[in-house]
Amino acid sequence: MSAFRRFGLAAATAAILVPLTSCDTGEPVQRAAPQPAPPAQTLELTPAAEQKDLPVSAEIGITVANASVRTVAMADAKGRLIPGRLRPGGASWVPDRPLDYKGRYSVTVTATDGRRAITKSTSFSTMAEPQRQVGTGMYLFDDYTYGVAMPVVVEFSEQIPESARAQVESRLFVTTTPAQPGVWHWMSGRQVTYRAPEYWKPGTVLSVRAALKGVPMGGGRFGDDDRKATAKIADEKLELVVKNSNKHIEVFRDGKKVKSMPVSLGKASTPSSSGTMVIMDKQESTIFDTTGEPGDQYRVAIQYAQRLTWGGEFIHSAPWSVGDQGNRNVSHGCLNVSHGNAVWLFQNTHVGDPVTVKGTGVKLEPGNGFTAWDMSWKEFIKGSALPVPEDLREPNKSAVSPSPSPSASASPVAPSPSGTVN
Incomplete structure (x- = not known):
């Protein structure tokens, strides 16, 4: 797509008054010196007129000089207008929804310098629905409230090659x-995660659009759908810190410790992971079933379970290990607490609250859960497929630009309930 350049209109040259002598009277008169012509305006659009078989994720590229874009009007074959908005910086105009397969569209763009206007038009048609589509999912639900560490996680049913990641990320x-x-960070070819340099501010409203329907994803594959969600971050910052040294969970609310409770972590043969995790899912009751998996085989009913990793580490009620809690580690990797403490945690935490485990000697594996916060900001931004703006490389100097992401419903992927116990 074309770069969109805006040039400030050259300042109008002030009239220069030059004294002249009148032929009739000899008295001097004043006349304005000729002013230079205003700089020429240019406006170019992509796609070029009559292009065919474009993806339904097509954007309108705009290159403009000596003017700024005033209006963009896109209409389908029946004359119905398609809403959309310019990208930050104006590199292109993005429709608010994916276009229709085998559709025909016309676009008219007007730019102006405040006195003169220039208009250009183009038209194009989109491709038929592709047979090869990559499934997409987003871990964010409309109207939910999350903890301050909730990342935005988008997953794919197939690997996205490095050559296609920048285009996917741009959507x-x-x-x-x-x-x-x-910034977005590719945890793998099947997962990309978004976070800020610091935890979200309490009360933040978070709006996301994964505009991936029809986006080329390499190997002749295209994204399956657009997914949107608007959610809220909780009004309080709740953090859990688990120390193996004293085998306690400390709960901090807005930086102040409000509770400490004994815990039993993973035993030597199945240690808990050390690192900063995020509560991914909460289930008041569930079944932990490891039959058919390596190691111990069991199927047990569990109450007040909060998932921390895909590998099966949870915080949960474990009345059978109350005598060990605060004294020794006996679990298969989970954080065992008493029934009463499990209920309290379940009632006070959110999906998205951070949980930091210290001192187990086993490092949390990247991607084993929502692990975006288990790395420094400097490390995190290295995972972006797009250039990171200079002001985002230094967290204290950053600022967010608006993006074309209206709020709407989400279609998230739900985590599975399987895990370990005791």
Whole structure:
């Protein structure tokens, strides 16, 4: 797509008054010196007129000089207008929804310097629905309230090659109110995660659009759908810190310790992971079933379970290990607490609250859960497929630009309930 350049209109040259002598009277008169012509305006659009078989994720590229874009009007074959908005910086105009397969569209763009206007038009048609589509999912639900460490996680049913990741990432839009900066990080070819340099501010409204329907994803494959969600971050910052040294969980609310409770972590043969995790899912009751898996085989009913990793580490009620809690580690990797403490945690925490485990000697594996916060900001931004703006490389100097991400419903992928116990 074309770069969109805006040039400030040259300042109008002030009239220069030059004294002249009148032929009739000899008295001097004043006349304005000729002013230079205003700079020429240019406006170019892509796709070029009559292009065919474009993806339904097509955007309108705009290159303009000596003017700024005033209006963009896109209409389908029946004359119905398609809403959309300019990208930050104006490199292109993005429709608010994916276009229709085998559709025909016309576009008219007008730019102006405040006195003169220039208009250009183009038209194009889109491709038929592709047979090879990559499934997409987003871990964010409309109207839910999450903890301050909730990342935005988008997953894919197939590997996205490195050559296609920049284009895919460019179609992932996030806005926050109040504005906070953020960057996407590819945890793997099947998962990309978004976070800010610091935890979200309590009360933040988070709006996301994974505008991936029809986006080329390499190997003749295309994204299956657009997914949107608007959610809220909790009004309080709740953090859990688990120390193996004293085998206690400390709970902090807005930086103040409000509770400490004994815990039993993973035994030597099945240690708990050390690192900063995020509560991924909460289930008041569930079944932990490891039959058919390596190691111990069991199927047990569990209450007040909160998932921390895909590998099966949870915080949960474990009345059978109350005598060990605070004294020794006996679990298969989970954080065992008493029934009463499990209920209290379940009632006070959110999906998205951070849980930091210290001192187990086993490092949390990247991607084993929502692990975006288990790395420094400097490390995190290295995982972006797009250039990171200079002001986001230094967290204290960053600012968020608006993006074309209207709020709407989400279609998240739900985590499975399987895990370990005791």
